[in-house]
Amino acid sequence: MFAAREVVLVASREIRRNLGSRKGIAMFVLFLLGGALPVMIQLFFTRLQTEAGAPPPGVDDPTRAMRKVLLQRIYDEPTADYLIECPTVLLFLLRGTLFFLPLLILLIGYDQLAGEVQHRSLRYLAGRAYRGSIVLGKTLGTWVIIACMALVLHGVVWVATILQGDAQPLAVLSWGGRLWFFCIAQAFAYVGLTGLVSSLFRTPAVALFAGAGLLLVLGLANSILGYFESTRLLTWAFPGTYETHLVSPDPLLVARSIGLFVLWGSACAALASFILQKRDI
Structure with missing residues (x-):
């Protein structure tokens, strides 16, 4: 029962504890600097185009055909046709965020439950709230932190892209807002997974290494099962499978992918709550 x-x-x-700590400040700076990386990549390619005498982006862009071929290597043809209108730097940002965000979530939330158990502070919390409420509160608090830091990361890129004049401001904000939302939808699954790992251990350092190992195993298992046609259906058990569907032109497929991320994270949080109920604190 949750109150x-x-x-x-x-x-x-949880939000105050993380944002006010040295770890929270370090992660904030990391996300801020992370936003500068795709901007530097975009500046590099823009300079190459200028030196080659290419026209400004959006005006008979000669790279459009090449970008479409690259997109078709990652996505199906309808999705590639849909994403060709998206500013390239935002697509770089999306791919990078989806790849690194699970690890960053682990670095932020690995001690959310293990730390409370190790320092016995969970006794204080459990005397004032249901254990299920503690798990859900920590899950939502960590997710809000990730959403804010991801917004900082994406916001830096939005501002830089608009100031460079590489795309219309409305297009940047429209595409950028959607891609940021997709990233934080994915984040919910991994926030729940991190909470589950944290609930299994009494020592935060052990939870950190176990979580890193689990992320590696999930990634490898998803890749191996997806390689064979006979086992490809099993990849739907892994959250990484839903990522490519987030940018589909089909709104129902996008909604289903977001729902699966939320379901995955909720299932992990529910299991973490069950484990915490049984744990002697």
Whole structure:
């Protein structure tokens, strides 16, 4: 049974604890600097186009055909036709965020439950809130932190892209807002997974290494199963499978992918709550 007030209080405490700590400040700076990387890549390619005498982007862009071929190597043809209108730097940003975000989530949230158990502070919390409310509050609090940091990361790129004049401001904000939302939808699954790993251990360092190993195993298993036609259906058990469907032109497929991310994260949070209920604190 969850009490909404307890969940909000725990989530608020988790947000303050992370953003006010040295780890939170370091992660904020990391996300801020991460936003500069795709900007530098875009500046590099823009300079190459200028030196080659290419016209400005959007005006008979000679790279359009090449970009479409590259997109078709990653996505199906309808999705490639849909994404060709998206500013290239935002697609770089999307791919990079989806790849690195699970690891960053682990670095932020690996101690969300293991740390409380190790320092016995969970006894204090459990005396004032249901254990299920604690897990849900920490899950939502960590997800809000990730969403804010991802917004900083993406916002840096949006501003730089608009100032460079590489795309219309409305297009940047429209595409950028959607891609940021897709990233934080993916993040919910991994926030739940990180909470589950954290609930299994009493020592945060062990939870960190176990979580890193689990992410590696999930990635390898998804790749291996997806390689063979006979086992490809099994990849739907892994959240990494839903990522390519987030940018589909089919809104129903996008909604289903977002729902699967939320379902995956919720299932992990529910299992973490069950484990915490059984744990002797």
